[in-house]
Amino acid sequence: MEGEIKRYLENGQYYSVNQFKNNLMNGINKWYYPSGALKSEEERVNNLQHGISKFFYEDGTLKEESSFYRGRLHGPSKFFHPNGQLAETRTYKDGKTEGEHTWYNPDGTLWTKHGTFPTVV
Structure with a gap:
């Protein structure tokens, strides 16, 4: 897989929008609540969280912000x-x-x- 891959829920809302390179998630990847609100936004390198990851409450309020290095x-x-x-x-x-x-x-x-x-x- 290469490029942006969008996955949808049965209700038509996004489930995720992921960036792929060489069949691995690379770049900014986003996951969503069934309501369509952003659930998380993560930087990934070769499928591993690397950089800043943010997680949100369904109302959009920031829930967590954490730093990762090579998946840890x-x-x-x-x-x-x-x-x-x-x-x-x-x-x-x-x-x-x-x-x-x-x-x-x-x-x-x-x-x-x-x-x-x-x-x-």
């Missing part, structure tokens, strides 16, 4: 409450949490923060 979480990740306020921040290195991990209340005030956590697999 690497760098900052931010999670958001449905009202758009920051809910959580953490940093990854090679797929494992590293450094400070911070949580926020739905009103945006600090709830708690902790140091490094091991990743449970």
